[in-house]
Amino acid sequence: MNMQDAIESTQRSLEQIITTSKGLSPELIKWKPAEDKWSVMEVLVHMDEALPYWLDEITRLLDKPGTEWGRGLQDEKRLAALASAGQRSLHEVLASLEQIIQRVEQVLGPITSDQLQQESPSRNPRFGTKPLSFVIQHLVVDHANSHDKQIKRNIEQFNTAK
Incomplete structure (x- = not known):
């Protein structure tokens, strides 16, 4: 995995x-x-909650390699973020996502190739024990990309429905 x-x-x-x-x-x-x-x-709002969560998990795994990582779909903070969607302004959420762009580099930038190979068990049995590179690729990089595509699909479907 190339961190840059x-x-x-x-x-x-x-x-x-x-x-x-x-x-x-x-x-x-x-x-x-x-x-x-x-x-x-x-x-x-999911991205605004999830990406900081995973960046915090990565930071924690860097500090304490081998400790459990992850959460389930029923995580209280995850569900609370979704429930708050109706109360948050678009401007506020987008401003927060702007801050996350900078944080991505702060957290991921210093990671070494040795650290990427450090394995830790997931709390989710579906994942088992994985290297840090998996957490970054699957739960940060691919996660952001899939939600970008999801938003674009929603727009296409909205335009088709109207």
Whole structure:
């Protein structure tokens, strides 16, 4: 794993999310493509909570290699962030995501290739024991990219439905 590529990919995804979301109407921001799908705002507040969570987990694993990492889908802070989507302003969430762009480099930038190989067990049995590189790639880089695509899908589906 090339850390500079991981940093740039994550930052690019966040920048695209911010740029894409800035000009959206309030109706589109709150629109859900289906009952079991997230609105753009729910995706945004999720990213605003999840990325700092995973950056904190990475920092903790760097300080204490080999300790358990992760959480389940029913994590209280994760669910509270989603529940707050209706109370948060788009401007506030996007400003927070801007701050996360800078934090990505601060946390990931100093990581060495030896640290990337350090393995730790996940609290989620689905993952088992993984190297730090997996946590970064799967839960930061790929996570940001997949939600960027999700927001764009929501916009396409909204435009098709209207």
